[in-house]
Amino acid sequence: MTMNVFDLLIAFLSIAVAFAGFTGVVSLIDRKAARVSVHIVSYRVRALNVAVLIVIALSILPFLLTAFALPGLSVWRICCAVFAIVGVIYLFWIIWVRTALRGEQLEGWSNTQFNIHVPSGFLSVAAAIFGASGAFNAMGVYLVGLFFFTMGIASLFFRLVLMLDDSKRNRDENTGSTVVRLKAGSKNALKRVGEIVGAPFRHVKR
Numbered sequence: 001m002t003m004n005v006f007d008l009l010i011a012f013l014s015i016a017v018a019f020a021g022f023t024g025v026v027s028l029i030d031r032k033a034a035r036v037s038v039h040i041v042s043y044r045v046r047a048l049n050v051a052v053l054i055v056i057a058l059s060i061l062p063f064l065l066t067a068f069a070l071p072g073l074s075v076w077r078i079c080c081a082v083f084a085i086v087g088v089i090y091l092f093w094i095i096w097v098r099t100a101l102r103g104e105q106l107e108g109w110s111n112t113q114f115n116i117h118v119p120s121g122f123l124s125v126a127a128a129i130f131g132a133s134g135a136f137n138a139m140g141v142y143l144v145g146l147f148f149f150t151m152g153i154a155s156l157f158f159r160l161v162l163m164l165d166d167s168k169r170n171r172d173e174n175t176g177s178t179v180v181r182l183k184a185g186s187k188n189a190l191k192r193v194g195e196i197v198g199a200p201f202r203h204v205k206r
Contacts, residue, residue, distance in 0.1 A: 036108025
């Protein structure tokens with residue numbers, strides 16, 4: 001099977017843009033019903049959007065370098081070097097944002113997601129460094145790194161969708177319990193009114 005590398009880069013670019021377009025789902029999240037702090041929602045949206053911008057830039061980079069008529073191997077080694085630099089900056093940024101959160105700000109935090117993203121990110125960066133040095137296949141390392149970045153975007157978006165689902169479910173449950181309490185209260189009130197109204201008649205009967 002033959003693979004057109006530039007078609008694959010365009011695919012990564014399209015996927016990243018598509019996920020960015022759907023981040024408006026966050027406006028539908030009832031944070032109180034989803035039991036998640038505004039800081040966590042903000043963190044996930046910012047991390048997702050920054051990752052989208054990185055994937056867009058890294059997907060376009062090989063096209064730009066090719067336009068300067070650079071040798072194919074040099075193009076991919078330069079791309080790996082840029083990937084390593086950008087990846088390290090992004091990883092340390094999300095770690096810094098995470099360490100700044102305290103107490104109630106961490107409501108709704110997912111340690112599992114964070115513990116998967118960061119180690120896999122550093123592995124991708126390490127592989128990119130080897131790719132830039134020529135120890136690994138630069139093109140393969142670069143494409144795999146873009147794949148991991150894209151999967152990170154998908155993971156962050158998935159968490160936003162789960163928060164939306166949780167907020168809707170919890171809101172419906174709260175609404176249902178409120179309706180049940182109102183019905184019970186109405187029945188008790190009607191019963192009490194009936195007792196008050198019927199008291200004189202019971203007295204006359206006696």
